[in-house]
Amino acid sequence: xxxxxxxxxxxxxxxxxxxxxxxxxxxxxxxxxxxxxxxxxxxxxxxxxxxxxxxxxxxxxxxxxxxxxxxxxxxxxxxxxxxxxxxxxxxxxxxxxxxxxxxxxxxxxxxxxxxxxxxxxxxxxxxxxxxxxxxxxxxxxxxxxxxxxxxxxxxxxxxxxxxxxxxxxxxxxxxxxxxxxxxxxxxxxxxxxxxxxxxxxxxxxxxxxxxxxxxxxxxxxxxxxxxxxxxxxxxxxxxxxxxxxxxxxxxxxxxxxxxxxxxxxxxxxxxxxxxxxxxxxxxxxxxxxxxxxxxxxxxxxxxxxxxxxxxxxxxxxxxxxxxxxxxxxxxxxxxxxxxxxxxxxxxxxxxxxxxxxxxxxxxxxxxxxxxxxxxxxxxxxxxxxxxxxxxxxxxxxxxxxxxxxxxxxxxxxxxxxxxxxxxxxxxxxxxxxxxxxxxxxxxxxxxxxxxxxxxxxxxxxxxxxxxxxxxxxxxxxxxxxxxxxxxxxxxxxxxxxxxxxxxxxxxxxxxxxxxxxxxxxxxxxxxxxxxxxxxxxxxxxxxxxxxxxxxxxxxxxxxxxxxxxxxxxxxxxxxxxxxxxxxxxxxxxxxxxxxxxxxxxxxxxxxxxxxxxxxxxxxxxxxxxxxxxxxxxxxxxxxxxxxxxxxxxxxxxxxxxxxxxxxxxxxxx
Ligand code: ADP
Ligand code: MG
Numbered sequence: 001x002x003x004x005x006x007x008x009x010x011x012x013x014x015x016x017x018x019x020x021x022x023x024x025x026x027x028x029x030x031x032x033x034x035x036x037x038x039x040x041x042x043x044x045x046x047x048x049x050x051x052x053x054x055x056x057x058x059x060x061x062x063x064x065x066x067x068x069x070x071x072x073x074x075x076x077x078x079x080x081x082x083x084x085x086x087x088x089x090x091x092x093x094x095x096x097x098x099x100x101x102x103x104x105x106x107x108x109x110x111x112x113x114x115x116x117x118x119x120x121x122x123x124x125x126x127x128x129x130x131x132x133x134x135x136x137x138x139x140x141x142x143x144x145x146x147x148x149x150x151x152x153x154x155x156x157x158x159x160x161x162x163x164x165x166x167x168x169x170x171x172x173x174x175x176x177x178x179x180x181x182x183x184x185x186x187x188x189x190x191x192x193x194x195x196x197x198x199x200x201x202x203x204x205x206x207x208x209x210x211x212x213x214x215x216x217x218x219x220x221x222x223x224x225x226x227x228x229x230x231x232x233x234x235x236x237x238x239x240x241x242x243x244x245x246x247x248x249x250x251x252x253x254x255x256x257x258x259x260x261x262x263x264x265x266x267x268x269x270x271x272x273x274x275x276x277x278x279x280x281x282x283x284x285x286x287x288x289x290x291x292x293x294x295x296x297x298x299x300x301x302x303x304x305x306x307x308x309x310x311x312x313x314x315x316x317x318x319x320x321x322x323x324x325x326x327x328x329x330x331x332x333x334x335x336x337x338x339x340x341x342x343x344x345x346x347x348x349x350x351x352x353x354x355x356x357x358x359x360x361x362x363x364x365x366x367x368x369x370x371x372x373x374x375x376x377x378x379x380x381x382x383x384x385x386x387x388x389x390x391x392x393x394x395x396x397x398x399x400x401x402x403x404x405x406x407x408x409x410x411x412x413x414x415x416x417x418x419x420x421x422x423x424x425x426x427x428x429x430x431x432x433x434x435x436x437x438x439x440x441x442x443x444x445x446x447x448x449x450x451x452x453x454x455x456x457x458x459x460x461x462x463x464x465x466x467x468x469x470x471x472x473x474x475x476x477x478x479x480x481x482x483x484x485x486x487x488x489x490x491x492x493x494x495x496x497x498x499x500x501x502x503x504x505x506x507x508x509x510x511x512x513x514x515x516x517x518x519x520x521x522x523x524x525x526x527x528x529x530x531x532x533x534x535x536x537x538x539x540x541x542x543x544x545x546x547x548x549x550x551x552x553x554x555x556x557x558x559x560x561x562x563x564x565x566x567x568x569x570x571x572x573x574x575x576x577x578x579x580x581x582x583x584x585x586x587x588x589x590x591x592x593x594x595x596x597x598x599x600x601x602x603x604x605x606x607x608x609x610x611x612x613x614x615x616x617x618x619x620x621x622x623x624x625x626x627x628x629x630x631x632x633x634x635x636x637x638x639x640x641x642x643x644x645x646x647x648x649x650x651x652x653x654x655x656x657x658x659x660x661x662x663x664x665x666x667x668x669x
Contacts, residue, residue: 010129013075013105014154019341020102023161024051024150025170026342027103029298031145032178033093034100035059036296037080038143041201042186045175049192050167052150052158060142063115069122070134072111075101089332093297098341103147105129106154110146114139128153172196176212177291177298180325183208205275209325221276221323222369226361229270230331269331271354273361277308278323279369280315280646289323294335296327299346304328307355311362314515314642317649318608319593328358478639478654483631490622492631499658505634506622507647512637513615514648517575521557521607527576528558535571536564537584542595550594550606557610561587575614582617589613612648 007015021027028045035043038061048054064072071077078097081087087095103109104126114121121139125132151158161167168191179187179199189197202208210218278289292304304326312322336347348354481494481501492503520526539547547561547569554561558575574583590613594601620626620634638644638653647653663669 009075010105013101013129016075016098016102016105016341018157020098021106021150022157022342023170024055024167025174027051027055027107027147027150028057028171029174029342030094030099030103031055031057031147032175035061035143036178036182036185037092037094038062040142040185044188044190045171046190047168047171047192050161050164051171052161052164052167053148055147055150056144058142058144060140063142064113064122065115065118066122066136068115069111069113069124072100073104073124073126073131077101087338088336090337091295091332093343095337096341096343101129106157107150107152108148110148111143112137112139112146113143114141116141168196173288174298177325179212180205180208180291181293181296181298181327205325205327209276220278220282221325222279222365223274224277224326224361224365225274226357227270227272227274228357230334269334271334271357272329273326273358274329275326276324277311277326277362277365280312280322280366281652282323283316283320284323285320287321290321291325293327294346295329295332295337297337297343297346300344301346303348303351303355304358307358308362310359311366313608314648315366315646317612318605326358326362328354330354474644474654475639475641477656478635478644481635481639483628483635486626486631488623489625492626492634494631494635497659499656499660499662501657502655503635503638504622504647504651504653505620505624505626505631507619507649507651507653508634508638508644509619510612510615510647510649511641511644511653512634513577513618514611515641515643517557517611517614518608521611524556526556526558528560528573529576530573531571531580531583534564535574535580535583536568537588538568539591540595543588543591546591546594546601549601550590550610553603553606553610557607557614575618577618578614586613586617608648615648 020030024047028047028051032043032045035057038059040059040061042060044058046054046056068079074097076097078095080092080095080097081090105128108127109125111124111126112121120136123133123135123137123139125134151161172189175187175189175197179185179197183202183205186201187197187199188195197212199208199211202211206218206223209221275293287305290305290308292299292301294301308322308324308326316322330348334349336349337343339345339347477496477498480496481503482496484493484495486492486505487502490505492505492508494501494503517526544563544567547563551561558573559571560573561569561571564570569587571583571587574580578586590609593609593613594606626634645653660669
C-alpha cells in the first residue's frame with residue numbers, strides 16, 4: 001500500500017495559517033484588508049493582551065449574506081477574483097481566499113455580519129477550524145470579527161509570540177500606517193486600557209500625518225509628488241542604457257529583464273509616486289520607519305528599498321535610515337501581487353524603471369531642499385532609536401559614530417553672542433560637551449525704544465544697499481565665502497552677501513575627502529603610502545570575520561593588509577594622507593562597525609563606510625589653527641562637493657546666520 005495520503009482540510013488550514021498568520025498583527029492586517037476591500041469607511045479595532053487574548057474588528061462595509069458567511073471559511077473561497085487571468089490585475093488587497101479559514105483554524109472565531117440584501121444578519125462561530133454555531137440575528141450593517149485565544153491549539157506557534165506590549169506595538173504600527181494610507185476613512189484602535197489611535201476622516205495624507213503625529217513630525221518631512229504617464233516613461237527608458245548600479249540587489253540583471261519586457265509592448269495608464277520622506281537631519285537606526293505602499297498595499301520591497309538608499313546616498317550616512325511614507329500607484333497589470341502568502345511582497349513588471357523613477361523623484365526633492373541649518377533651528381543630527389513611526393514618539397536619542405570632537409580637550413560650553421530678539425534658546429548639541437547656544441540676550445548697544453521707524457528717521461539706520469537674494473544653491477553660496485578667522489581653532493567664521501557662516505572645519509574637510517576617496521576608488525586612482533614599519537594589531541573574532549570579507553575592498557582603497565598569525569593583521573601600505581597613528585584607530589572602528597551590522601555585508605555599503613572612515617581619520621581636526629589660505633582652500637573645496645551641507649555621518653557642515661536675521665536682530669526690519 002502506498003504511503004501518500006491527502007491531508008485533511010483542517011490540517012491543510014493549519015499549515016496555511018503558518019504562512020498567513022504568524023502573530024496577532026498579521027491577523028489584524030488580514031482583517032483590516034478585508035474591511036477595506038468591503039468598502040468600509042469606519043473601522044474599529046479592539047485588542048486585549050497584545051491581540052493574544054482578543055482581536056475584534058468591526059466595519060461598516062458591504063457585509064455578507066448567509067451563504068457567503070459560511071463559504072468565506074472554505075479554503076480558496078473569495079469574492080475578489082474568478083479566473084486565473086484576474087490575477088494579472090488584482091485591485092483588491094485580498095484575493096487568495098486564505099485568511100479567514102487560516103485564522104479560524106488557529107483561534108476561537110466569531111463572525112457577525114449583515115448585508116443589505118438580506119433582512120437579518122448571520123452569526124458564525126468556529127473554534128479551531130470546527131463550526132460550532134450558525135444562526136440568524138438582528139445585526140447592524142457591516143461585519144464584526146472576533147478572534148479569541150489565537151494559536152490556542154498550536155502551542156509551538158504561541159510560544160514564539162513576544163511580550164504583550166511588543167505585539168501591541170506591531171499592531172499599532174500596522175493600523176497607524178493603514179490609517180495613513182487611507183486618510184478618508186475613520187480608524188480606531190483600542191487596547192484593554194486605552195485608545196491607541198482615533199483618526200477621523202481628513203482631507204489628505206498631510207492632514208493625516210498632522211492628525212496622528214503632530215506638527216513636529218510633519219515639519220521633518222518633505223513632500224514627494226511625481227506623476228508620469230506610463231507611455232512617456234517607456235519612451236524615456238527606450239533611449240537609455242541601464243546604468244551601472246554596483247552591488248544592488250540584482251538590479252542589473254533585472255534591467256535586462258525589463259528591456260526584454262519593454263520590447264513586448266507598452267502598457268497604458270500612469271505612474272504616481274507620492275508621499276513623504278524625511279530631511280537629512282532625521283536619522284533612524286533601522287528601517288522600521290520606512291513604509292511603502294504599492295497600490296495602497298503595504299509591502300516590503302527590496303527594489304524600492306534600494307532606490308531609497310540611492311536617493312539618500314551621500315546625504316545620509318550608510319548606517320542610518322530615513323523616515324519614508326511612500327505611495328506608489330501604477331496600473332494593476334504592472335504589479336504582480338501574487339508573490340507571497342502574506343501578500344507583503346510584490347514584483348514589478350518593469351522593476352528597473354520603477355527603481356529609477358522612485359530614486360529620481362526622492363533625490364530631486366532632497367536636493368531641492370538642501371538644508372542650510374540656520375542659527376535659530378535646532379539641529380538634531382543624531383540617529384534615533386525610535387523603533388518606528390510610533391505614536392506620540394518622535395524623540396531623538398544620541399547614538400552617533402566616532403567623532404573628532406570627542407577627542408577635544410575639555411572645553412566648556414560657550415555662547416555665541418548675537419542679538420536675536422525672537423524668543424529662541426535652542427542648542428546645537430554636539431557630543432563632547434560643546435554646546436553652541438543662541439540666547440535671547442541684551443544687545444551690545446541698548447535696543448532702541450519705540451517703533452523702528454523713528455530710529456530710521458533719526459538717520460541712524462540708512463537702508464542696507466543690497467537686499468539679501470533668495471537663497472542660492474549652497475555650492476555657489478559657499479564659493480563666494482570669505483573666511484574671517486576661527487573660533488577656538490575649530491570653527492571657521494566666514495561671510496558673504498547672504499550673511500555670516502560658521503563652518504565646522506573637521507566635518508567640512510571630511511565631506512571633501514569622502515567624495516574624493518569615493519571618486520578615486522571608482523577611477524582606480526587611489527594614492528597610497530608605504531609605512532616605515534608594518535603596523536601589526538590584534539583582531540577580535542568578529543573583526544577577523546569582517547576583515548576576511550572586506551580585505552579586497554580595503555586593497556582597492558589603498559591598503560595592503562594581510563593576516564599575521566592567527567589573530568593579528570599587518571598593515572604595510574595605507575592610503576596617503578592618514579597619519580600612522582590614525583590607521584589602526586580607523587581600521588578598528590571600521591571593523592567594529594561592520595561586525596555590528598545585522599544584515600549581510602553589501603559591498604557598496606562597505607565602500608561607502610571605508611570612504612567615510614578614511615575621510616574622518618585623514619581630515620583636519622578641531623583645535624587646529626589654520627592659515628587664511630588654508631581656510632580659503634577648504635571652503636573652495638567644500639563648495640565643489642556634491643553634497644556640502646552634511647558630513648558623511650550626516651552632521652551639518654555649515655550654519656548660516658542670514659542677513660535677514662542679522663537685520664532683524666538689529667531691528668532694521
Ligand atoms: P480574500 O480576502 O483573499 O478574498 P479572505 O479569506 O480574507 O479571502 O476572505 C474571504 C471572503 O470573505 C472575501 O473574499 C470576502 O468576500 C468575504 N469577507 C471577508 N471579510 C469581509 C468583511 N469584513 N466584509 C465583507 N466581506 C468580507
Ligand atoms: Mg482577505
